[in-house]
Amino acid sequence: MTLTTTRTPSTPDVRVMRRPSTVTVLRWELAKLAAQARSRAVLIVALIAPVAVVLVLNGQEQPPSDTIYGRHIHTSGYAMPLLMLAFAAQWVLPLLAAVVAGDIFANEDQHGTWKTILTRSVSRGQVFWAKTLTAILFNLSVLAVFAASTITASALIIDTQPLTGLTGQLIASGTALKLIIAAWATAIAPVIGFTALALLLSVKTRNPSLGIAAPVVLGFVMQLLSSISGIDLLRRFLLTTPFESWHGLFTQHRFYGPLTTGLAVSAGWTVLCLTLAYLALRRRDITGG
């Protein structure tokens, strides 16, 4: 080893290390995320996959009539984004929400880097909020790309004819576009809820695979539960139910009850999961990773 460099670490020009702000830690986390091939891959999939799905479904002679808006996909390009939203809510959105969020804490355990981070002047709280904000920002970006790609592809590949509402009324093209954007926007709250759930599982399991897969499995379980009759009260509190709250926007007389309930349920899941995750991280003894 060559030891000829003359500058020594404690010479008089010692820098005064200040405690980094949470924004600094957020920037650090975002830089790490940007360096990950997986995060770029998720964004690319969110951009390209909808185009492929729209092309395939549009080419099918038999539309998926048993799915909401399935029978209308050949008559209006605005039906396709609603069909896609309903389909994506079953597992695609929970999966997209979990790919980064389920890994973001656990990969520090996997790489053993908790000690590397926490032996600098950065608190666990700062790391927690930086990772949480990064995961939420990323997932909302993915949702936006997914929605924009779906809506654009549908309009370009199919058409922009007026849309038939859920109660049979005709919705003009311009209004339909606004309502579709609003419908996709209703997915923001449950996506944040699934992000929080994935973050909790990432902290608790310390295993990236579990952190990613478990929210998807839980999403499926919730879907199954919601299909069981006689448990309407429980169904209201499931995190998958808010994904259906847009239905009221497409009826003759719009109703917003499910939207407000969905927002409250999503907020409840988010607060509960983030609180549990925060406490778990704060109290953890960092002995391994």
Place this chain on the structure above:
Amino acid sequence: MSEVLAVDAVDLTKTYGPLRAVDRITVQVAQGEVYGILGPNGAGKTTFLRMLFGLIRPDSGTLKVLGRTWHDDGIATLQGVAGFIESPKFYPGLSGRRNLQLLAGLDGGVPSARLDNVLDVVDLGARQSDKVGGYSFGMRQRLGVAAALLRDPRLLVLDEPANGLDPAGIRDMRALVKRLANSGLTVLLSSHDMGEVEQICDDVTIMNTGSVVYHGSITALRKRAPQQAHEITTTNDDRTAVLAASRGLEVTRTDAGLAVRGPQDEIDSLVADLVADGIALRGLSRRETPLEALFFMLTEATPDTPTRDLLTAGAPR
């Protein structure tokens, strides 16, 4: 030397269930010192360092780092402190330089020239663009030192920096640590290697099964070390043992032959005696150094064994 101690740990205790990993230890390190925490695996060294970095909380006792406490100052306790616990870990998919850049970002960033500087100090300049996943263990250890130096610390904490390195890596790492120590940094070095601590440190705390069994200077410890022992094999070990005992040498039987302990001139005379007696000498080699022998005595001793009495000046605390 500043009045504020670099490390002032008093009666620290940490338990994991029934295991008392650290039992009321007191360690005080003055600024500018090069201090060793020595002990076999499981002695509690890393647990102590984890408490110092706030990775785990002590059950009882007080701990000040450069005058700050975790209780009162929180994360500000790590102002001026850098180092690594166990082997330093990085993101394997990123280059060494990118890893350092990211870590520096947590401290507000550093100029590119400073990155070049620390990479040169640890001799990783030529490999800085390679992914850390392809680094050898020694290179990752050196990158860990570089990451610590980026913080321009007043207290550098290194946990077993030579652990797992090949002989050349050990030599290089020791040279690096010595050089850093000579620059005026306070260095707290944990090791299970007496030779390493002896070469680098001024003062030492020796731990065993969670307790301190010695603290004091290396010089004082050296004075209390036993004489150098030699492993000796001959064509007649029984007769050799008699001759050695007649010269006042301490003789014990080993698997290979005999271990004799005593002044060097008496060992030399014993060899002459053997030749005069017609006994062929098949092997003569030094065993562990006196300090190593003392270390083994201390750390293999139970609280009731008399080896602890060797250390009346450096009393356990």
